[in-house]
Every structure is written in structure tokens, then in C-alpha cells.
Amino acid sequence: MRIFASLLMSASLAACASTPIATNAAPAAVTGDAWFDGAQSTLAQRKTVTHVKTKAKNVILFIADGMDPTTVAAARIYDGQSRGEEGEENLLSFERFPHLAMSKTYNTDSQVPDSAGTMTAMATGYKTRMGMISVKKESPVGDCEASLSAHAPTFVEIAEQAGLSTGVISTARLTHATPAATYAHVPERDWESDAALPEGAYEAGCRDIASQLIDFPYGDGVDFAMGGGRANFLPEDAQDPEDQERKGWRKDGRNLTAEWVAKSDKHAFVWNKAQFDAIDPAADPRVLGLFEGSHLEYEADRENDKAGEPSLEEMTRKAVEILSRNDKGFVLMVEAGRVDHAHHGGNAARALMDAQEYAQAVAAAYEMTDPKDTLIIVTADHGHTLTFAGYPAKGNDILGLVRYVNTEGENTLLPAEDGKPYTTLGYANGPGAVFKKGVDLLERPIGTEEEVKGVNYQQPSLVPLGSETHGGQDVTIYASGPGAYLFSGTVEQNYIFHVMMDALRLSPQTE
CATH class of the missing domain: 3.40.720.10 (Alkaline Phosphatase, subunit A)
Structure with missing residues (x-):
């Protein structure tokens, strides 16, 4: 699993290394690496922060x-x-x-x-x-x-x-x-x-x-x-x-x-x-x-x-x-x-x-x-x-199913051990639980990509409760x-x- 996770993170970083990082100050062109230079910019900005000790109105x-x-x-x-x-x-x-x-x-x-x-x-x-x-x-x-x-x-x-x-x-x-x-x-x-x-x-x-x-x-x-x-x-x-x-x-x-x-x-x-x-x-x-x-x-x-x-x-x-x-x-x-x-x-x-x-x-x-x-x-x-879990690739839809970038550079679904995909976001308990009466655990319910991104979708949870x-x-x-x-x-x-x-x-x- 550690090797697998490393491959996922390496692929994600390689695919997105040119993406500019958002900071409070303009990034200084030092190395050309967005995150390294962004950190330098953030450091410079943080050094300018002063403590306001006057009375608040x-x-x-x-x-x-x-x-x-x-x-x-x-x-x-x-x-x-x-x-x-x-x-x-x-x-x-x-x-x-x-x-x-x-x-x-x-x-x-x-x-x-x-x-x-x-x-x-x-x-x-x-x-x-x-x-x-x-x-x-x-x-x-x-x-x-x-x-x-x-x-x-x-x-x-x-x-x-x-x-x-x-x-x-x-x-x-x-x-x-x-x-x-x-x-x-x-x-x-x-x-x-x-x-x-x-x-x-x-x-x-x-x-x-x-x-x-x-x-x-x-x-x-x-x-x-x-x-x-x-x-x-x-x-x-x-x-x-x-x-x-x-x-x-x-x-x-x-x-x-x-x-x-x-x-x-x-x-x-x-x-x-x-x-x-x-x-x-x-x-x-x-x-x-x-x-x-x-x-x-x-x-x-x-x-x-x-x-x-x-x-x-x-x-x-x-x-x-x-x-x-x-x-x-x-x-x-x-x-x-x-x-x-x-x-x-x-x-x-x-x-x-x-x-x-x-x-x-x-x-x-x-x-x-x-x-x-x-x-x-x-x-x-x-x-x-x-x-918030599951090794999704960088930029993966936060409301979507977990997808990763494989060794061939393809963006593909990451299945769980039951062979089915799962969402990046979930809950420890709540109404979306699969462990409840009427649900066949061998048929773990999971929506399509479109369904899980829907505004009404209830993310899967572990412990069944009427209210999370x-x-x-x-x-x-x-x-x-x-x-x-x-x-x-x-x-x-x-x-x-x-x-x-x-x-x-x-x-x-x-x-």
C-alpha cells in the first residue's frame, strides 16, 4: 500500500507540476517550481505581518x-x-x-x-x-x-x-x-x-x-x-x-x-x-x-x-x-x-x-x-x-468517485476490495450507512459518477444513524x-x- 500510495502521489505531482500555487504575494521566480517559489513568496509575505495592538472599534x-x-x-x-x-x-x-x-x-x-x-x-x-x-x-x-x-x-x-x-x-x-x-x-x-x-x-x-x-x-x-x-x-x-x-x-x-x-x-x-x-x-x-x-x-x-x-x-x-x-x-x-x-x-x-x-x-x-x-x-x-480519503488524483472532483493516475498516466477509478468504486468524501456515521437493515453488504450500493456529484447525494457512512x-x-x-x-x-x-x-x-x- 505504501508503494502504491507513493506511485499515486508521484504521478499526481508530475502531472501538475506547472500549476501555479495561490499565495498572498506574487511568486518570486527562483527555480521555476511553482510550489517551491510559492513557499518563498509566502515566507516573504509572512515576514511583513505586524501585530495590531490598538483598541478595536x-x-x-x-x-x-x-x-x-x-x-x-x-x-x-x-x-x-x-x-x-x-x-x-x-x-x-x-x-x-x-x-x-x-x-x-x-x-x-x-x-x-x-x-x-x-x-x-x-x-x-x-x-x-x-x-x-x-x-x-x-x-x-x-x-x-x-x-x-x-x-x-x-x-x-x-x-x-x-x-x-x-x-x-x-x-x-x-x-x-x-x-x-x-x-x-x-x-x-x-x-x-x-x-x-x-x-x-x-x-x-x-x-x-x-x-x-x-x-x-x-x-x-x-x-x-x-x-x-x-x-x-x-x-x-x-x-x-x-x-x-x-x-x-x-x-x-x-x-x-x-x-x-x-x-x-x-x-x-x-x-x-x-x-x-x-x-x-x-x-x-x-x-x-x-x-x-x-x-x-x-x-x-x-x-x-x-x-x-x-x-x-x-x-x-x-x-x-x-x-x-x-x-x-x-x-x-x-x-x-x-x-x-x-x-x-x-x-x-x-x-x-x-x-x-x-x-x-x-x-x-x-x-x-x-x-x-x-x-x-x-x-x-x-x-x-x-x-476525506482514498488517494484521489490531484484535481479529482471533490464530490466524485476516487480516481487515480495509474503508471500509464491514465485517470481511472480506484476500486475498493469488493471491486466497487467509492467516494472521496464520507461520514463515520449517519443516514448514508450501508450497514443497515435491508442492505445486502455483498451488493454495497454506490452511485454513478453523475449521481454521487448530485446535490442531493448522501455520502456513504459507517454507523447507521438517522442523523449524522x-x-x-x-x-x-x-x-x-x-x-x-x-x-x-x-x-x-x-x-x-x-x-x-x-x-x-x-x-x-x-x-
Whole structure:
């Protein structure tokens, strides 16, 4: 196998030795070898990196839910191949950032985490239990009364008290774990509307996540909030504006979208693309955008949405345009929530497409801000079980079957021991498992080249599960701007909050 692998790698390098490597600086013509000269160019560029130690005016925290290093590598290649390149030399926008670290993601009670505990760490500086939203670990999960004295202040709350503008964006429901942890406090992540509160919780003083966004008590409230989850903001007798067969989920009769609009003449609610496009940043609006009853569409499906939805990049651009009008600065959290959902479905194509859009949103934010006064942090809350393997030749379609270059220089399928081909990407567990009832292992199912590249294809997995699980691996933190140099080595996930507070020169204990 080692000899075979060596032959494959040698053939790949020989076939592609003239391919230019992408770097941040023009390659110096030293040897004529693209990778050698590219490394020299990268070295020269890295020597020019300086540490920005001045106070940050703005902080933008980007979270791609479930985007572990394997997902980044696959998305990098997918992004390049979508432009007709081989893909391996490509870099996603944030991979050009000068500083990075690895983040440990475990929850205080779980080796493999969930998004509630991981985002709480980043949003508050406190690591906590799985399933809890900005509530300290001393409170048991689901215990309303205990949680009331264990609220952990979030960076959005602290920023509002300091007079900064604030924004929250997600392609998931705005009440989902990651966005919720920036503005809400609940001991159970599923308390997204009052209909999900257990008996006695409201009387004890606990409130659902959606209402906490509208009733946000700090500063002048969250200034910009966009995502999905309309049903959590509408009463159960209210018809959804986009889907006439759906109604709201609230049982308390509150129409939270109407309450948002009633706050001031500047407050506006939008639910479709036309209304989004009509928002005028010069009017200094306070905008709530809810574009779906539940999660937004995957990027692969967004153009087919009936009422239209803005892309993650478009929402990011609009947020920066509006929030940057505050001379004191702003903080913004942007989540690509559906990378995670696609992985749970064993659907790598949609995960990579959403990761690609996420990288474009990061590029937009970097372009619109000044690295001298804006700290941009790009990371993930946790990983997944995506695998990337099989000795495919360089430039092989990242979503395709494994093909290699044989000793005759021919590009050919690489069969497994059962004689059948297999895909480069797979999962350790999930719905694509072959080890499940009704599947004859002697007839391992595998699609054609066209089928496995399809957007709906579920990559093969080992352990059969209805939903693929999270992974416990570390994730990468990429950073640019004031305080970015503080990211190095391997750190606890809650360290991200402390760097943000230090960069903004704000006390992490403000409440």
C-alpha cells in the first residue's frame, strides 16, 4: 500500500507540476517550481505581518456551524473547482488571515459538544453544559429557577451597554442555539417560543428565546437581526405571510414582529427579498428580518425560494453598512448555520456550498472594514464526522468517485476490495450507512459518477444513524485586525470571548 500510495502521489505531482500555487504575494521566480517559489513568496509575505495592538472599534465574529478542518479543506477544493480550477492550491478568504489557533470544543459535561454549549463559551467566556444557552454550568439543564441566578453576560449585552451597535445574523432560525446565545438566557435550548416552555417556567420567571430578542433590556436593544424562525415570533392564529398553510407557534398571543416595529419609527420588519433590498442604510434603520418559518434555504436551493431570501453575503453587507454608522463602533455575529444541517443529513454537497457562501460573506466584511480597527474572527462551534480519503488524483472532483493516475498516466477509478468504486468524501456515521437493515453488504450500493456529484447525494457512512452526529475534534480560529495576534496554539473555546473583550477594551464582567 505504501508503494502504491507513493506511485499515486508521484504521478499526481508530475502531472501538475506547472500549476501555479495561490499565495498572498506574487511568486518570486527562483527555480521555476511553482510550489517551491510559492513557499518563498509566502515566507516573504509572512515576514511583513505586524501585530495590531490598538483598541478595536468593531468586532465581527463569524461562526460556520460544524465547519471542522476537514470541511474547510473540502470546501477550499470545491470552491476552486467551481471556478474550473483543480482546487488544491485555492484558499478560502479567511485562510489568508495572518493569525490562527486551534479551539477545543468540549462542553463541561460532554466530550462531543452541541452548539448551545459551544456558542455560550464564545459569547460569554464561560464554558457550560450541553443544551444551555448563556447560562453557567452551575445550573442543571432545564432547571428554570436555578438558571435565573446563573445568567452569563454576553458580548452583545456588554457591547450594547457600552453604546456600540449590535447585530446577529444566521441562516438557521434566529432562535436556534448559536444566534440565541448572543442575546438570550435559557437552561434548555429548545425553549425557542413560549409554546416550548415547560409548565410553571413562565411563572417562575423564565422567558422563551424569541421574546428575549424583542424584550432585550440592554442599551437600545439589538439593532440588526436576520435569519429564519418566523413561526416563533408569530401567534398561533396568525397566518405565515409566505406560506398560507402555516401559522405561528406562539400561544401567548404576542406578535413579536409587530412589537418590534412598534418600538420606534426606525424599527422595520422584513420577510422577503424585495423588502430586504429596499432597506436604506442611510435611514439608520433597526431591522428584524425573518425570511422563513423555520431555517433559511440551503444556498443550493435559495434561488428557488418563493418569496426570495438574501444570501449570507448580502445580509452581512447590509449589516455592516447599517451598524458602521455608529461612531462608537459595533459588534456583529454571523452564522452559517446550515453547514451543520447538511452534515447531519450526510449531504456533503450542500455543506460545501454553504461553506463557500460563508467564505464570501467573510470576504465582504473584510473588504468593507479596516483591519486597523476591526477584529474579524472566523471559526466553528464544533466539528462533524466528515472524512476525506482514498488517494484521489490531484484535481479529482471533490464530490466524485476516487480516481487515480495509474503508471500509464491514465485517470481511472480506484476500486475498493469488493471491486466497487467509492467516494472521496464520507461520514463515520449517519443516514448514508450501508450497514443497515435491508442492505445486502455483498451488493454495497454506490452511485454513478453523475449521481454521487448530485446535490442531493448522501455520502456513504459507517454507523447507521438517522442523523449524522457532531465530532469532538478541535476547530480552527482564523483572525485579522486588532488583537488577532493573541490567537495562537491550542486554546479553550471560551478564550475567544476574552480576546474580543480585550480588543474592545471592555470589562468581561459588565452586566
